[in-house]
Amino acid sequence: MVDGDMQAQKTFHLHGNTERHFRAVHRGILAYVFLLPIFRSTFFLFSSFGNSHCEEQESYKNPSSISGRAYTPFAQWKFREFNELPHLFERRLKESYPIANMYMNQFPNEKLAIVMR
Numbered sequence: 034m035v036d037g038d039m040q041a042q043k044t045f046h047l048h049g050n051t052e053r054h055f056r057a058v059h060r061g062i063l064a065y066v067f068l069l070p071i072f073r074s075t076f077f078l079f080s081s082f083g084n085s086h087c088e089e090q091e092s093y094k095n096p097s098s099i100s101g102r103a104y105t106p107f108a109q110w111k112f113r114e115f116n117e118l119p120h121l122f123e124r125r126l127k128e129s130y131p132i133a134n135m136y137m138n139q140f141p142n143e144k145l146a147i148v149m150r
Contacts, residue, residue, distance in 0.1 A: 102130075102137060 104112065104126065112129075113122050 102134065 109122075109126070112126070
């Protein structure tokens, strides 16, 4: 791009070479357009397999996590009090699970209904 005198090389000046530059840019855009779906689909496949593998490992290590409910990190953040100690927060979370489960059991479980059909 730049020669020894820190000047733009002649090939990068647009006057006289506009058609060549246009074709080069056009080829790059076409390559991007044709290769993007291929790379996107392979990325989707690898990420979905990786995600399902992680979920399977988690359910293998902790079988109760398959049907158990847990607070999301956002819900924990909203539930936690300012400067609350971690062991006190964990105790409050453990105490809230039975009440939260009683509340959630009032509503039908769609996954269980699908399995029971």
